[in-house]
Amino acid sequence: MSGYRHPGAARRRTKPHPKGRQVDADVRREITILLGERSRARDLLIEYLHEIQDIHGCLPAAHLAALAEEMRLSQAEIYEVASFYAHFDILAEGKNPQPALTVRVCDSLTCEMFGARELLEALPAKLGKKVRVLRAPCMGRCENAPVAEVGHAHVEIATLKSIAGRIKKGRTNAGVSAY
Ligand code: FES
Incomplete structure (x- = not known):
């Protein structure tokens, strides 16, 4: 049976890669500093979104990706919460910042x-x-x-x-x- 290969064997050679948008190193640093020593518990998500919104006047896509990584949440979950509330403004990648x-x-x-x-x-x-x-x-x-x-x-x-x-x-x- 030396020539036998299990049909799923190729998967083991696939390199794992993170789902969603890649996180920008500068933005990751900014989010790490913003959260500081505070808890990364999920119930603080809205509070952190507010803080990012207050600083930037919007929620840039890069910051949502970095926050997801920092809080160990999926990017989809962050977007779901951010898009639910009318006072959050998600700024898609490549779009100009909103008026102040x-x-x-x-x-x-x-x-x-x-x-x-x-x-x-x-x-x-x-x-x-x-x-x-x-x-x-x-x-x-x-x-x-x-x-x-x-x-x-x-x-x-x-x-x-x-x-x-x-x-x-x-x-x-x-x-x-x-x-
Ligand atoms: S309808 Fe309630 S504040 Fe406008």
Whole structure:
């Protein structure tokens, strides 16, 4: 039986290679430094995605690949979580970075009834190319529709003027409400 070879024998000679996008060494270093000594447990994934999004204004594909490797998760799993939430912006490879500021306008039913569509149509011309205007799902503030989010700051009973005014004053961080 010296000439016999098992049909699956060739597989053993195949070099193993990682699935998904290859990880860039510089980005890997950046992610390792960002996470530092903190846990790599999967329940911290959203927190780390937030941190990357805050630093870069988006989630570059290279950073998602490096985060997947660092947390020992599959890239598919990272993409699934990142694409589920409206406030994460995945930046595909080769695409230009997004404008630094994003304005999201809720286009769910109540906001739609109170003028969200008109806001969405008029805002790009009003705010110019440096601001990206996106639709977003309900922000849980329907009683003060229409609602927009300028950066991280919610604007209730939003108008063109109130949104533009907030950008002009640089008030784009989420405020902490008083008890
Ligand atoms: S419908 Fe717009 S905040 Fe709920």
